[in-house]
Amino acid sequence: MDFDEFTGAVQHRLELPGTGETLRAIRAALVPLGQRLRAGHAEDLAASLPMEIKWYLTGGVHEHGQRFDWPEYLTRVADIEGADRADAAYHARVIVDLVSEVVPDSDFQQLRDELPESWENLFEVVDAGGWHEHD
Template sequence: MRYDEFLAAVAKSGGPADREHADEATRTVLADLGKRLVGNEPRDLAAQLPSEMQQPLLQHDGEQETDDDLDAFLRRVAEHEGRGCGPEDALQHARAVLSTMAGFVSAGEIADLRSQLPAGFAPLFE
């Protein structure tokens, strides 16, 4: 999979239509997601993604996010994405990124990813 194909799929899934904004949203969602993952999961997931998507998952500084609140996650994504993005926009963007990613990586890897997320994050994969 090429990154431009991924961004086009994100746009079709309800994410930002502008390529630059879709890139920003994708990197932001992955960076905030990477902070929630432990063990080898960030590297395992990154290995199945285009190189442009790997760094955001792997840049995690060691401080794991442990809250179980989807709303808090979405507020962080909105804040980090900027562009006047609010939590509703962040929900739409996160859903577009993660549902698109689920179509590009193995089902086993998505199951591993989901096993590290609280149950409340399930709507992001629909």
């Protein structure tokens, strides 16, 4: 999947009006996730993503392996995106679901294994069978 396909899928799934809002949502979801993950795991997860998206998990992160909980993650996502916490949580879940479709299963499982059980909310869309069109 290339950059345009990835951003187009996010924009469509989140029903965002433009590329700017879409990139802000992607950055908001992935930079704090990259901050939470150890550097090697962030690199593994990012390896199959488009180069411009990969940067949010790797190059855009100044300190990997930070220890913070799910509520703090949501605060960081909401602050970056300029959204309320409910929208930020939904956007992060949908973006992580798309990531799960793009990266190898072993890299996605590594993500799940590194995060504490209290982060299971991040995987709600994945665990529900993935994102689907709503009629």
